[in-house]
Amino acid sequence: MELHGIFPYLVSPLDERGRVRADVLARLVRHLIDCGVHGLSPLGSTGEAPYLSPAQREAVVAATIAAADGRVPVVPAVTAFATAEAVAEAQRYRRAGAAALVVNLQRYFPLDRAAVRDFYRAVAAEVDCPLVLYANPALTGVDLTPDLLAELADLPNVRYFKDATGSTGRILSVLERTGGRLRAFAASAHVPLLVLQLGGVGWMAGPACLLPRECVRLYDLAVAGRWQEAWALQRRLWRLNEVFQRHALAACVKAGLQLQGWEVGAPLPPQRPLGADALAEVRAALAAAAGEPA
């Protein structure tokens, strides 16, 4: 199986007592699949994994997989400091039915390149599904440079990477060094259509929760080589990415979903809900995107 296309990074809706709202999540999952998304990624950055207990994380993954019901692949993100924790979590999600895994290493004490490499090797050795290596140094303190990604691409189940630095040239560097063996997913810091033009296979990110049809259409237009229409759409969608870059990601996506009527709750404290100005920016960006007639 090859992963490709639009993978919304799901939010994690909790009630006031900290219980996962599986009902809300299930409805959101079915809605997104109905809109044509190609897969789902719970517990990615948007999913606030560092703010969840192990039990909450498992409940989110289980609810997603149950609601997806085999219609699209579910690719949860493993976010961890310790190798042992990452391996255990990866195995749990895999047993729960994950098709593949995003793997996101966090740093407390500084890690040299060999330590980062060893972490990914250990996880890759202990799970039997494709892995998406996730580089988001601004949030995790760990960078996956093109050199390191090229080295890790030798592992048979290291198959994809997602770069969140916004430096689009890094994606070209990885594709060149790995002869295309490592495939790229866009993150919202990049212009997704540029990543697709570079040969990327899809886009994993929060905005697709809010604009699933438009994101799927962007991907379809790119695959069809209808670049002019694709660019017109991309330009309308970009404004939402800009909002996400200015404000905290989970707060933005949860706020946008609430504007759309989804009871996903606030970002988990001490994160704060968006203020009025930022909320207005989200609303305006969603309206701008809806200029799309398709």
Next chain:
Amino acid sequence: MELHGIFPYLVSPLDERGRVRADVLARLVRHLIDCGVHGLSPLGSTGEAPYLSPAQREAVVAATIAAADGRVPVVPAVTAFATAEAVAEAQRYRRAGAAALVVNLQRYFPLDRAAVRDFYRAVAAEVDCPLVLYANPALTGVDLTPDLLAELADLPNVRYFKDATGSTGRILSVLERTGGRLRAFAASAHVPLLVLQLGGVGWMAGPACLLPRECVRLYDLAVAGRWQEAWALQRRLWRLNEVFQRHALAACVKAGLQLQGWEVGAPLPPQRPLGADALAEVRAALAAAAGEPA
């Protein structure tokens, strides 16, 4: 009760299967108390909390409190991303017998000042013991500026702070702005004796695991106003702090304890044990400190 003096930041010894080696930890705890330390702080940075599961963290705290047996206060560190997690953990440690708590907020998504303040307010409201607010922006991504600390000092159980930035003037700023209401503990990035000269009440850090007698003596000399002897000792001890600044903290303390015969194991992966050069630096720094005749 007023916290004061030398609080070793304990390591977290695990066996190969990830079980806390309570026996090793208990012997180390009794040894440190026998050497005169004034308290113990499990799960501080040196304790690798982000690399431990909730159950492992609890086992470390329980073993420390049991071994301390009421001879000195035990002040575990709560290290968390989410407010709810911090509150729950703080309450658990308090019920287990913690005399006070170090509180250390980690960041994934950016937090504004109000968010950091709300986090500490929430924790302070939900536990009934003194708190040590811990600023270590290099490791956590969260800074506690003098302004923010001054604001939080109004909470009745916010009583101490520990600054790990190395900017010693910040400590003076906090002391001045709070009229001394917030009391300072040195971290290893500072020259502890300078912090004591500024009016600090003690030193919480990893080196005291390796050199407990010397650290206690430094504190005693400062309290007695025997500054000349204190400075002679401080200069010998400083070299160990320098090693700690160059290399990862937990790796250094665990390596040093192993050199001294303590079976505390390696730092938790993906952290790597010190290389040969760094190990030689630790050995040399310990030897330099042992030049102390007292």
Next chain:
Amino acid sequence: MELHGIFPYLVSPLDERGRVRADVLARLVRHLIDCGVHGLSPLGSTGEAPYLSPAQREAVVAATIAAADGRVPVVPAVTAFATAEAVAEAQRYRRAGAAALVVNLQRYFPLDRAAVRDFYRAVAAEVDCPLVLYANPALTGVDLTPDLLAELADLPNVRYFKDATGSTGRILSVLERTGGRLRAFAASAHVPLLVLQLGGVGWMAGPACLLPRECVRLYDLAVAGRWQEAWALQRRLWRLNEVFQRHALAACVKAGLQLQGWEVGAPLPPQRPLGADALAEVRAALAAAAGEPA
């Protein structure tokens, strides 16, 4: 006149006594024009302006303009801390025959957004030619965010920007916010072809000194919409950009030119010439690019 196309960022060749080697520079200029470049930019980052005295800077500009002899526009870069220095330098270069100017603000003390805006406004008011605003926060400490560029785009002669951050999405943001009024030049941290696909008008940078024909061909293919050939060429060229990102820019370009037989000398001390490994990388990257049959 509209600036467009390939503008090599020229090196500044000095002899051992610090005199500008106008003869070498003139031959290089004529060679580059013969290769088809659309303009020339002396004193850009590659030109080591911060390492030159005012007199050396003027000599570089004068030699370039003389050698270009009106065949292509010369667009020197003004690099300055002080507004007064920037204005005076801009006026001098303009009088010397500059067709337009790159303007690059450096920071010593922190500058707020209003200060940066005032700087650019002052320069724009005092010279009568088009300006290229240059954002290179890693080298100068000053960022020109899309918000600030959009604000400055109201000035009649602020017509172009060059972004060196590598975050390609920023370029789209500026184009969107200014309705295309501000036109984009790629820098080497971006994949130039992606910038052209976004609507960028050219590429200003050091690699074009070394591979002028290939860079011009890349631009021509893009303008002709021959994207498949353009991408094949871009992939071969990208490796040189990668080398430039790993090593100091001026050292790389001077080393590459020396490999090609140009006596441009070493980068100015305390910069050091490339070491043997880096030099081998430059040589390999040039060879990779030369795989181009065209």
Next chain:
Amino acid sequence: MELHGIFPYLVSPLDERGRVRADVLARLVRHLIDCGVHGLSPLGSTGEAPYLSPAQREAVVAATIAAADGRVPVVPAVTAFATAEAVAEAQRYRRAGAAALVVNLQRYFPLDRAAVRDFYRAVAAEVDCPLVLYANPALTGVDLTPDLLAELADLPNVRYFKDATGSTGRILSVLERTGGRLRAFAASAHVPLLVLQLGGVGWMAGPACLLPRECVRLYDLAVAGRWQEAWALQRRLWRLNEVFQRHALAACVKAGLQLQGWEVGAPLPPQRPLGADALAEVRAALAAAAGEPA
């Protein structure tokens, strides 16, 4: 001659046409000497050297030396990107009568440790007076680590260093590694009295322009070992340092001098004068310091 004591970092007063106001500077110099300062440092950070032309820099140094009239040593700061520029400037200031020189390397392209070392070696070899090596990585991009300072301390005229990082332990590290051969000056980011307690020989910085008597008294009390009085004074003075850390240095010192009636003008554009709030902070900090009865 040994440098020691309080060295105000002088401002550079210019008139509207950019001419150095030698009259204002001369009066300020005489006033400061009358207040007991031990030396004067023109063109240090406070002196805005990066914002001045070579001719303006020379005029500032000449006016300072003339006004000092041999009563105290004048120690201008050389601030440069290029080795050749630093050497030439150092030689000019030396010929003009400088007793010693502060040397401050700026970075445009990244410099490795060997490049920084070579720069300082070259300057030290070409001038015959004592040098104060200045580490201010936040403003210059160049760090002088304790390791590098220890290496450079072998040069006969490298005699002093000034550390502006605020990490007071670094000063102890340098003193320890050089066996005290390299002597320390405090910068305003440190608590000057702590640096004196560590064995530092003085304080070079902007606040001494505004509070020369108080700064001299602080030094005298420290030399006399009257620490209790010294600390009472230090605490009153610290508030001014805090203001300097929050706002741009030259803007603060020029604003404070203007409050005191000195016509030193505004900071050089694009720097902006302090806003009303910051100005109120300066005024309050000066008043707090004046609580000093001595």
